[in-house]
Amino acid sequence: MTGGAGRGGGDARAARLRRRWDREASGYDRAFAAAERRMFPDVRRRLCALARGDVLEVAIGTGLNLPHYPADVVGARPAGGAGGRLTGVEWSPGMLEVARERAGRLGLDVDLRLGDAQALETPDGSFDTVVCTFSLCGIADHRAALAEMVRVLRPGGRLLLADHVGSTSWPLRALQAAADLVSVPWAGEHFRRRPMAWVQERPLVVERHERTRAGVIEWLAATVSP
Template sequence: MTGATAKQRRVWDKSASSYDRQIALVERVWFGDGRSWLGRRARGRVLEVALGTGLNLAHYAPDVTITGIELSPEMLAIARRRAADLGRAADLREGDAEHLPFGDGSFDTVVCAYALCSIPDPRAAIAEMARVLVPGGILLLVDHIGSSVDPLRGAQWLFERVTIPLAGEHFTRRQIHLVEAAGLVVEETERLKAGTVERILARKP
């Protein structure tokens, strides 16, 4: 594990107990129905990368098989409790998005929500997501990105001067180019909230 990854684990362990409360307003006002958007499109054997406290678990269809990877043990413990409360069978494991512990072509769908903004090497993480997909499998991403409105993007850049060193949180990243570089074909994309939130559905050829 790199130093940057270890730092991220400490950050998320520290915030795990208050995370759901802290993000509740952001979910309603900024992220909207992003989690249900993911859930409606996931199919078959699903891997969720960086599942956090398991907020997506309630949105998956009953017939999908869920595996989840989370770097933070504290976050993972909350996700496991949430799965149990929902009566949702899920294989939830501690792991690193940049080094997924699965063989090539293990999943029909890979999901990552609001996490690539803080994963130290998003290029490596997306390459790993592509690797574990079956041919024809889909990658579903939702994340906050750099705005398409220049003044707002400038404000995001200034905000990053604090959030990157403090918590490894980026606001001007955009993942679509990394998805294409990993050899996936983008079939659906949508930018919302002045271009600050992007949803991507990409398929492995």
């Protein structure tokens, strides 16, 4: 749903999808504001409040999560001080530019950089928290991206995920399957993925979990086993 990091499958397709996200970057927030208010109005605030220590946000998009992080994570400049403990990775230069502008308006000291969610340029065990919201649905190999997120977490580190997923209602799942026939080839957008299933198969301990709106919106907090 947001501008992802590392989309596509094949250079030509990836380049086409990146150009699409770049074009949509300036109007993205306005285009999806109504849907966000209706479907998941409080998810970003609740999820980002759980971030601690050195934080990596994967597929940061236009930076919609930035206002919701704790002050000691984003290093608010008005406090003078130390900070800059949030690193954001984004695949679309256009989306990343919007995120940088938002960080500047908010006076946040954060490190925002281009990167691929499927191959993070970060050593193992670099972060205390990894966040990814409403973006795994658009990453070509979401399992590779999830594996990368866990790889860069320290022992006991926290994985925070939110996305739209396959519904618990079969009529809605049927509509999502029909939507996939168009959205996957056109925009790389998957409506029936469910990251929670991947998390449950790994050495991760789920601490918080919520699923709403006929099961379409799901978020979770899980920790890496020490």
